[in-house]
Structures are given as C-alpha cells and as structure tokens.
Amino acid sequence: MSTRTPEEAGGTRGTAFRETMLGRVRLEGEDRPRPIRLDLRAAADRVLRLRGTTDARITGRIRIAGWADDPCAEGELEISPLARRRIRYRMSFMAGDRRLTLDGWKSVSPRRPLKSMTVLPFTLYDEGVPAGEGTLRFPVPTGLVPFLASFRFPRQEDADSHMAPRWNGEPGRTEVWYTTVTDPATGTGLWLHHELTAPADGAEPFAHGWAAVFPKDGPVRHARFGPAKWTGGGDGFTAEGVHAGPGRLSGSAGALSWDLAERAEGAPLFTFPRWSWRRPLLPAAQMLPAARATYAGTFAYDDTTLTPTGAPGATARIYGHGNARRWAWLHADLGAGDVLELVAAVSTRPGLRRLPPLVFLRLRRGGRTWPRRAERTAVGWAGFGRFRAAIGLPTWTVTGRAGLRRIRVEVTQPEERTLALDYTDPDGSHATCRNSESADARVLLERWWGGWRTEAEWTLAGTAHAEVGTR
Structure with missing residues (x-):
C-alpha cells in the first residue's frame, strides 16, 4: 500500500x-x-x-x-x-x-x-x-x-505522485490503473486495464486485468491476466509479471505482450472534484495522472508487432466501491495540447439510482481547464441537469453550458470496433462494459456573443477512446 x-x-x-x-x-x-x-x-x-x-x-x-x-x-x-x-x-x-x-x-x-x-x-x-x-x-x-x-x-503535480496504490486495507474497494493509446502509424487502439479488488466480505484481495487491441482493419482482440494475490504495488500496479508504474507499462496476457515507455506531457487532470480523490467520500472518483502522454515501445499480438513512437494516449486512475449502475466515458486527444475527458454515471446507491446521469466534463484547451470547477457540470448552479447525457449505443451524447460557453459531444462506437467485457464488483455483483479504443467523436464548443457562435470544433475518426457500461 x-x-x-x-x-x-x-x-x-x-x-x-x-x-x-x-x-x-x-x-x-x-x-x-x-x-x-x-x-x-x-x-x-x-x-x-x-x-x-x-x-x-x-x-x-x-x-x-x-x-x-x-x-x-x-x-x-x-x-x-x-x-x-x-x-x-x-x-x-x-x-x-x-x-x-x-x-x-x-x-x-x-x-x-x-x-x-x-x-x-x-x-x-x-x-x-x-x-x-x-x-x-x-x-x-x-x-x-x-x-x-x-x-x-x-x-x-506530476504523474508519478498519483500512481502509487491508494488502498489502505479496507474491504469493499476497487482500484484501477488504465492506459489507452492510439498508434499513429496504423490507427490501432490499445487498452491496458489493471485492477485491484478487495472483496466486501473480507476475502483476500486480488489483482487482475486485461489487454486489448483494436486494429483499424480487423477484429478486436483481448486477453486477461490474473487473478493473482495482491502483494502491494510499490509505485504502481504489479502482479504476475504485469507492471504499470511511473513511466513504464509492461507485461503479457495470452497472446498479447507489451513494453511501453510513457512520457507525460501535461499536468494531472481531475475529472471529479479534486477533494473526492484525496478524500474518498463519493462512491468512486476518477482522475488522470497523465492526461496527455506519448508512448513508445512494442505491443505484440498474434503475428503482429506494433512499434509505436510518439503515440498519443493517457493514463487514468479510479478508486471507489465498484462500478456505477450505468456510465459512459470518453477520452479525446484533440491535438495541439488540447484534451477532453468526461464521465457520465448513475450511482447504484439508493436515492441516487433514480437520478439522471451526473456528468463530469473537463476540457483542457490552451493550457486552461473548462469549466473551472469539476462540480459545475454535475450540479450546475441550481441542482442537477445542467449538463445532460443520453447514454446508449452505438451513439451517445453529452450537452451542457457553463458561463458563456456551451458544448455538445457526440460519440459513436461502431459495433465491429467495440469490445464487451464483464466487470465484477467487490460485493460480487456484475456489470458489462462496451469499450472502443477506436471510436468516433464530434465536439462542438460555442461561445455567446449576443448569439451562439462556434468557438472550436473537433472531429475524431477512429481515435477517440470511449466506453458505455450497464448492469
């Protein structure tokens, strides 16, 4: 720990x-x-x-x-x-x-x-x-x-300071390190998921995870590793020869193997309120130690070996009690140093599960993060509903306004580029995620100048990282 x-x-x-x-x-x-x-x-x-x-x-x-x-x-x-x-x-x-x-x-x-x-x-x-x-x-x-x-x-803050495990021995917790990458030479998407689960019944904690590759032309492939006994990760996640720590990711799962160097190119980004990461009062919290990073090294699957150089991607962390009732997630590298991260989720807790999805959206553009406070997109000025999410497949959307700006995000996850995987929470309940590391996204940012005018617009074809989860 x-x-x-x-x-x-x-x-x-x-x-x-x-x-x-x-x-x-x-x-x-x-x-x-x-x-x-x-x-x-x-x-x-x-x-x-x-x-x-x-x-x-x-x-x-x-x-x-x-x-x-x-x-x-x-x-x-x-x-x-x-x-x-x-x-x-x-x-x-x-x-x-x-x-x-x-x-x-x-x-x-x-x-x-x-x-x-x-x-x-x-x-x-x-x-x-x-x-x-x-x-x-x-x-x-x-x-x-x-x-x-x-x-x-x-x-x-740097990426290293947020890679060490958060778990303090309390049962009923899950902790995740995940990295998503797009190989610019081939358009292939990569997903590395590392997870620590501490069962709610007090059973021994265990480490597990998976790797997945999303070729531009061809079927999605994935393989799992673990479960293995959790012995403490030191500066990150380590189990069964798989490591995710400051500056490096390595390991193998089935026919997949990888050895990637990570270079963070921006400050950490807190998708949820900063306090929720330091003081775990919410059901879960997510943040990015490396909101923008480049990757170099090798990723092998079947008879193919990718050798990405300067590949854009990000590393994120999750710490909480388990998965939401429903959720949607997007990471979009918009180029020129700009990045968009959003999570829309419905809690499993009584009283919260009937509410519409809470949206946490962070747009880092020109060195500034909008909205200034992460709570703004979730609760607005006058309660829930300031930012709205319509979660579904193959297309889902998020819209909202903060100050003089408003945004519309439309994400499409084609079925042939989407992988369905099962999650198991610390309490033993199950959820299913549908992930695509080669999704499409359109982002429209507008500003009020006596009328709404386009301030910026981005279109990502096969380079957005997205996920929809259900129970």
Whole structure:
C-alpha cells in the first residue's frame, strides 16, 4: 500500500498567466514594417520570485500580417525584474516552411517602470541569422485587467505522485490503473486495464486485468491476466509479471505482450472534484495522472508487432466501491495540447439510482481547464441537469453550458470496433462494459456573443477512446 499521504501528493504551487502584446516588425529586405501580435500563455513550476529569477514555459500564437500565423509557437520566459533587471522572451514559430526565433527582453528600469515593463524590443532569427527587428508593446488600457485576472497559482503535480496504490486495507474497494493509446502509424487502439479488488466480505484481495487491441482493419482482440494475490504495488500496479508504474507499462496476457515507455506531457487532470480523490467520500472518483502522454515501445499480438513512437494516449486512475449502475466515458486527444475527458454515471446507491446521469466534463484547451470547477457540470448552479447525457449505443451524447460557453459531444462506437467485457464488483455483483479504443467523436464548443457562435470544433475518426457500461 502507499505511504504517501494525500497532502504529500498535493504538490507545491506554480504560476500561470496570459499576456498579449502588439507592435510592428521590419523584415530583412522590406521597406515597410508589418503589424505583429503575440498572444502567449506562461507556466512556471514555482511561485514568481520577484527578487530572484523565475523560468517559465511559454506557448501561444504569433501573427505577422501577411507573412506568418503560427498558433503553436513555444519557448522560454526568464522573469528577473530585480536580480537581472530584465524579462526575456524566446519563442520559436513557423513562417511557411521556415522556423524562426523571436528573441528579446524588457530592460527593467526603476526610473521608467511603466515603459520598461511594457516595451519589448526584439530580433527575429532564421537559423541564427537576423531576419528582422521590431518592438512589441503591452496595451495597458485594454490589457492590464485581463492580464491581472489571468494569474493562477496551480498545484504542481506530476504523474508519478498519483500512481502509487491508494488502498489502505479496507474491504469493499476497487482500484484501477488504465492506459489507452492510439498508434499513429496504423490507427490501432490499445487498452491496458489493471485492477485491484478487495472483496466486501473480507476475502483476500486480488489483482487482475486485461489487454486489448483494436486494429483499424480487423477484429478486436483481448486477453486477461490474473487473478493473482495482491502483494502491494510499490509505485504502481504489479502482479504476475504485469507492471504499470511511473513511466513504464509492461507485461503479457495470452497472446498479447507489451513494453511501453510513457512520457507525460501535461499536468494531472481531475475529472471529479479534486477533494473526492484525496478524500474518498463519493462512491468512486476518477482522475488522470497523465492526461496527455506519448508512448513508445512494442505491443505484440498474434503475428503482429506494433512499434509505436510518439503515440498519443493517457493514463487514468479510479478508486471507489465498484462500478456505477450505468456510465459512459470518453477520452479525446484533440491535438495541439488540447484534451477532453468526461464521465457520465448513475450511482447504484439508493436515492441516487433514480437520478439522471451526473456528468463530469473537463476540457483542457490552451493550457486552461473548462469549466473551472469539476462540480459545475454535475450540479450546475441550481441542482442537477445542467449538463445532460443520453447514454446508449452505438451513439451517445453529452450537452451542457457553463458561463458563456456551451458544448455538445457526440460519440459513436461502431459495433465491429467495440469490445464487451464483464466487470465484477467487490460485493460480487456484475456489470458489462462496451469499450472502443477506436471510436468516433464530434465536439462542438460555442461561445455567446449576443448569439451562439462556434468557438472550436473537433472531429475524431477512429481515435477517440470511449466506453458505455450497464448492469
């Protein structure tokens, strides 16, 4: 069992904020300057040290009129207003098929504090050769309030801190580690499920699970491992030669075998309220230590060996008393660092089983998570029903609104790409899940601007990970 307390797993605080700057740049060989706009997001692993130096990662969009528009620019930010009297920006971006670097810094001066903190002279470089010069300015009248309001001090947590077992010896509990992956070379979906079950009658706990592969063309294959005696997982799940721990998954089941390295590429994501993971008061809770990750290694089945490289996927955790009465689940990698996770479920508890599905939806987009609070989609402002789920097969939907945004998610699990498996709860009751690691999904995000307008839209063909469960 884990020796890490929930408080120890909470991590330290970091800093995140947004900034917009406008200006002009004169490119080499041109007589007239072009307008330039920089919209960036900054994230540091610590709270800002005004008397020292804070390094941050920056991502965002660079637009140079008629020449470049890259929404995936990235780089580093050095914040050192007193120690070095500068705030330095370095960002790389694409202009056509050329990769350039924007390099500049604000020279902080106590004599001219406002100007020195808001004016950014910079140089553009093309493979180390100067390609242009310009100046960006922070628009104080229109930008100061949004800039200050954007500051956040999130907990700094990594995937490793949430992989250790939670079970403390209490009967009637189940704990799950599961990973889903899409091999970009073949379009094949992978599913690795690892589970600890502590029977409600006090019998010995046991470990078991399965692996499944969803070829783009061909039947779904799966195999189970266990049950085996649970001896404690150390830093993750370990049983019968199967391991799921920080940075690595390995094992075999029947004709399937795997050895995959995992690289987390984003902060953990709490689908349910954060407190419900630390204090298990709900029937169950789910979260993702690695909400976005890439995988590399091997996965073999029958006479086929996949060798994924940079394959997108995620690792999630569940801890609770067992499965819901009905549920639907979706993990969708939306590209460009964006990800959508949702769970819609009806509890088995008396009094709750007659309610419509509670929806927990988390959209991480542009480094921000919407809605800000996980409870928002489940209970809304005035009770149940803010977000609604229509659970069925082969298609199910979730709709809802929070603030000035509303979302519609439509998931399709074709029968030939869906695997039905039985679950056994700690109390001995049974449930059936129908899982597809090659599902289709359409996500429509709209914003209110005096009327509903499309803000973003994603279509996933065979790369969504989804599941519907029933009793």
